[in-house]
Amino acid sequence: AQTVTQSQPEMSVQEAETVTLSCTYDTSESDYYLFWYKQPPSRQMILVIRQEAYKQQNATENRFSVNFQKAAKSFSLKISDSQLGDAAMYFCASRFGVPSYDKVIFGPGTSLSVIP
Amino acid sequence: EPEVTQTPSHQVTQMGQEVILRCVPISNHLYFYWYRQILGQKVEFLVSFYNNEISEKSEIFDDQFSVERPDGSNFTLKIRSTKLEDSAMYFCASKELSYNEQFFGPGTRLTVL
Numbered sequence: 001a002q003t004v005t006q007s008q009p010e011m012s013v014q015e016a017e018t019v020t021l022s023c024t025y026d027t028s029e030s031d032y033y034l035f036w037y038k039q040p041p042s043r044q045m046i047l048v049i050r051q052e053a054y055k056q057q058n059a060t061e062n063r064f065s066v067n068f069q070k071a072a073k074s075f076s077l078k079i080s081d082s083q084l085g086d087a088a089m090y091f092c093a094s095r096f097g098v099p100s101y102d103k104v105i106f107g108p109g110t111s112l113s114v115i116p
Numbered sequence: 117e118p119e120v121t122q123t124p125s126h127q128v129t130q131m132g133q134e135v136i137l138r139c140v141p142i143s144n145h146l147y148f149y150w151y152r153q154i155l156g157q158k159v160e161f162l163v164s165f166y167n168n169e170i171s172e173k174s175e176i177f178d179d180q181f182s183v184e185r186p187d188g189s190n191f192t193l194k195i196r197s198t199k200l201e202d203s204a205m206y207f208c209a210s211k212e213l214s215y216n217e218q219f220f221g222p223g224t225r226l227t228v229l
Contacts, residue, residue, distance in 0.1 A: 033217070035217065037220075042222070043153075043205055043222075043223055043225075044220070044222045044223060045159070045207060045209075045220035045223070046220075047217055047219075047220075050217055091158070091159065093159075095218075102164075102172075103149065103161040103164055103172060103174075104149075104151075104161065104209075104218055105161070106158050106159040106160075107158065108157075108158045109158055
């Protein structure tokens with residue numbers, strides 16, 4: 001079965017500090033894509049960062065970076081210099097397999113609070 | 117920047133009524149999806165649609181659900197006879213052929229009374 005797991009239901013971070021959100025996944029596919037989505041209180045789903053499994057280099061988008069450990073099937077998100085606007089639900093997600101129409105599988109989410 | 121749009125933003129309906137949720141995907145996208153998020157739970161895949169037919173559907177997507185692309189721009193999700201447990205946020209997403217990320221709309225909150 002293809003699954004995405006987030007073991008931290010809630011996290012908090014002081015403004016300007018760094019926080020890491022954990023994610024693990026399980027798949028037998030060799031070709032897949034990993035994503036982190038942010039869902040603020042408006043509940044819109046916003047793509048934060050993505051990682052192609054065949055790339056060894058960790059993806060980075062401004063203050064957001066990932067630590068992709070393929071052998072361990074781990075895909076954590078690091079948020080540096082946390083801002084109040086980072087407070088949201090964060091979902092780790094993956095598209096497993098080759099067919100382009102393949103669905104995205106979401107983890108259960110981590111609720112991030114940012115303390116002023 | 118092009119974006120996926122969804123209407124209405126909030127729909128309230130009585131149990132047993134039919135609802136149609138509407139989505140306008142990004143214009144050059146070829147793959148279309150519906151997802152559902154019950155309050156406090158994770159986002160679940162409902163159905164994918166490509167080349168005017170369903171590519172894949174989940175066990176949630178039973179005979180009460182249907183999808184359609186009635187013209188060149190809209191993509192709709194119909195629930196024939198709504199149940200209380202259909203209350204959820206429904207997200208439409210679309211994807212271009214060459215990209216691997218799906219772009220999500222803002223969602224429609226469906227409340228079934």
